[in-house]
Amino acid sequence: MxxxxxxxxxxxxxxxxxxxxxxxxxxxxxxxxxxxxxxxxxxxxxxxxxxxxxxxxxxxxxxxxxxxxxxxxxxxxxxxxxxxxxxxxxxxxxxxxxxxYRPIFIKGAVNRSGRHEFLFDLDVEQAIAIAGGLTDRASGEKWFIVRDAEKIKVTAKTPVMPGDVIIVEESIF
The missing domain is CATH 3.30.1950.10 (wza like domain)
Structure with missing residues (x-):
């Protein structure tokens, strides 16, 4: 104990x-x-x-x-x-x-899109989890971060910074 x-x-x-x-x-x-x-x-x-x-x-x-x-x-x-x-x-x-720190924003094919508190050592996969996970129509690879007015393709382990906008696109069936 x-x-x-x-x-x-x-x-x-x-x-x-x-x-x-x-x-x-x-x-x-x-x-x-x-x-x-x-x-x-x-x-x-x-x-x-x-x-x-x-x-x-x-x-x-x-x-x-x-x-x-x-x-x-x-x-x-x-x-x-x-x-x-x-x-x-x-x-x-x-x-x-x-x-x-300024919040992050998560939008697209996640269950709770919107404004979320920035947390330290956060990666894209964890941010998606904070947003309630992926929807059934979410793409497993079309994930982006908008940072400093630039749209960057990211992976699950890409670090998230304060003010980032994370975009999860829907997959095309």
Missing amino acids: AVQVLIRALLLGSLIVSFASMANDDRYQIGAGDTLSIRVFEEPELAIRAMVPESGRIQFPLIGQILVLNNTPGEVADQVTKALLDGYLVKPEVTVTIES
Whole structure:
């Protein structure tokens, strides 16, 4: 029993570390629909939580609007730090994390098409399962992802990214 509890705790811990590492990964570009948390160390009045609108601009205390769209969390932290150094704070320590990612959309020959929450390490097959599985008329190979306005043919193991639109076409009998 104690071993099972320990194993569960270790698994949960690794999931949290995986989540945190992706949330702070400086390769991830922020998109419309992501929710950001921006904090300045020892400055609680400068802590904000904001969903990124289509314009890509969010309001930050003292600074005003800042463009976050297509920037990494590190780039946004640098931008806020530079602005705060301009007459507001002596040595600001800014942290930007992504609290939640933009949703994915699954459409076509699945049982529950529509908007679904993005989950880490998700592949196309798992996304289809989240959408209730394939319908009887679904194609087993005509699967696509629309990402950055480009339609890409995919397989079951293709990774899904925040904001992806997964399309499952019907097979022709």
